[in-house]
Amino acid sequence: MQTPHRQPYDNVLETIGWTPMIRLGRLADGIRTPVYLKVESFNPGGSVKDRIGVAIVDAAERNGTLRPGGTIVEGTAGNTGVGLAIVAAVRGYQCVFVMPDKMSDEKVQLLRAFGAEVLVVPTVGPDHPEFYGTVARRIADEREGAVFADQFYNPANPEVHYRTTGPEIWEQSGGRITHFVASPGTGGTITGVSRYLKEQNPDIRVIGGDPLGSTYAAFKRTGDLIKGERYKVEGVGNETIPGTLDMDSVDEFRTVDDATSFAMARRITRFEGLFAGGSTGLIVSVALEVAREVDDPDACIVALFCDTGERYLSKVYNDAWLAEHGLAEDGQTE
Numbered sequence: 001m002q003t004p005h006r007q008p009y010d011n012v013l014e015t016i017g018w019t020p021m022i023r024l025g026r027l028a029d030g031i032r033t034p035v036y037l038k039v040e041s042f043n044p045g046g047s048v049k050d051r052i053g054v055a056i057v058d059a060a061e062r063n064g065t066l067r068p069g070g071t072i073v074e075g076t077a078g079n080t081g082v083g084l085a086i087v088a089a090v091r092g093y094q095c096v097f098v099m100p101d102k103m104s105d106e107k108v109q110l111l112r113a114f115g116a117e118v119l120v121v122p123t124v125g126p127d128h129p130e131f132y133g134t135v136a137r138r139i140a141d142e143r144e145g146a147v148f149a150d151q152f153y154n155p156a157n158p159e160v161h162y163r164t165t166g167p168e169i170w171e172q173s174g175g176r177i178t179h180f181v182a183s184p185g186t187g188g189t190i191t192g193v194s195r196y197l198k199e200q201n202p203d204i205r206v207i208g209g210d211p212l213g214s215t216y217a218a219f220k221r222t223g224d225l226i227k228g229e230r231y232k233v234e235g236v237g238n239e240t241i242p243g244t245l246d247m248d249s250v251d252e253f254r255t256v257d258d259a260t261s262f263a264m265a266r267r268i269t270r271f272e273g274l275f276a277g278g279s280t281g282l283i284v285s286v287a288l289e290v291a292r293e294v295d296d297p298d299a300c301i302v303a304l305f306c307d308t309g310e311r312y313l314s315k316v317y318n319d320a321w322l323a324e325h326g327l328a329e330d331g332q333t334e
Contacts, residue, residue, distance in 0.1 A: 011090050016043050016050045017164050021172040021302065026271040027284070033291035034210035036074040038169055039274060039285070039305040047307035048165075048189055055085025055092070055160035056149050066147045071096060074149035075136035077185065077235040078107030079307055084149060096146070098136040100124075103234055106311050123230075126240050142318060152186045152242035161192025169302050170200055171191065177201075179294070181287040182304040183209040183236040183279050183295035187245020189304060208253040209286040210236040211261070216245075217253035232258040232315070232325060233278040235306065244262045254289065259327045260315045265309060269317075275309035278316050 009015055019042040024035040040048035060066035071094040072084050088095045095116035099108060100123040110323050119139075121130050121139040128134075133152065140148035151157055169177060180197060182190040194206040210217040213229035214237025228239040241247070258278070265281030268274055276284070287303035294301070315321050322328040 012044050013054055013090055014300045031291045032297045032300045033294045035287050035291050037303055037305040041308040045086050047079040049079035049083040051160050052157045053087050055156040056154055057087045059156040060147050070142055071146040072149055073136050073140040074272050075133035080151050081111045085116050096139055098132045100132045104312055105314050120321055132239050152244055157188030157244045158184055158192035161189050162196045166193040166196025173300055176300040177302050178299040179205045179290055179301040181207045181283055183283050184245050185236045186242050191246040191249045205251050208250045209282045210253045210255050212255050212257040215239055217255045220253045232280055233261050236279045254286045256285050260285050265316050269309055277307045277309050277312050279306045
């Protein structure tokens with residue numbers, strides 16, 4: 001595991017990880033249970049997905065599927081693409097990313113800035129032939145020298161969080177953590193972190209936040225996969241259960257709607273000085289709810305801060321966009 005604050009670095013990839021853990025202040029005023037944020041926006045690519053970008057490429061290099069000058073292909077909400085693009089820039093690979101059109105323009109532009117080829121496809125269900133993951137897999141199969149990163153089924157995804165994110169949280173909390181809150185997309189973060197933390201202390205409770213319209217919360221309660229509905233929060237939730245999400249590693253799910261998630265993201269930015277995206281707003285909403293219920297100054301809640309709000313200036317931080325989608329009243333802060 002990387003040593004914190006080691007300098008100088010040989011390349012930018014060595015700066016991934018050992019992100020800070022920062023206690024919520026003004027937003028937690030009056031709440032006795034301390035809530036800390038594991039602020040993954042401090043990674044060089046601005047999100048938690050930098051960790052899996054390196055891990056997926058390392059694994060492909062080890063097994064010989066990715067060779068010098070090859071191409072990395074992925075279907076992504078944006079952040080995994082950035083993580084992969086950073087590795088590709090350092091090691092000399094090409095990138096092709098397929099994104100659904102619900103994702104922010106900032107993410108598309110950012111990936112292209114790294115030299116990636118980006119294909120934007122309609123937001124459709126996983127059974128549709130134009131589903132972004134299906135299109136990405138097809139491109140990888142057709143292109144010589146290409147590998148499909150496959151973040152939703154790649155075991156390198158949860159494994160890197162077991163090796164890095166989980167141990168960091170345990171060490172940074174001094175082993176005092178009692179609750180971990182995250183919102184699964186691929187599920188790699190919550191699965192890997194949960195496995196590590198529960199090995200240290202099986203009483204640690206792992207709570208998943210799920211967007212209203214996603215299928216995870218209902219599946220955890222009933223074991224049945226319901227039909228999902230559209231929602232605006234990016235990068236979390238799903239219509240299917242990916243191979244990188246171990247449902248047994250999550251003790252419970254709580255559902256949060258778009259308006260609440262976006263309003264909380266804006267409050268985190270305004271009152272904590274940490275520029276948050278919508279998924280972080282969702283997670284912090286759940287974490288504060290849990291903190292009020294626990295009501296114990298000796299407990300320790302750690303919530304995942306997924307990525308930087310700079311990715312969502314055209315949406316979460318755009319009053320006109322919020323108004324257009326019926327989210328303005330709840331999404332705006334004083």
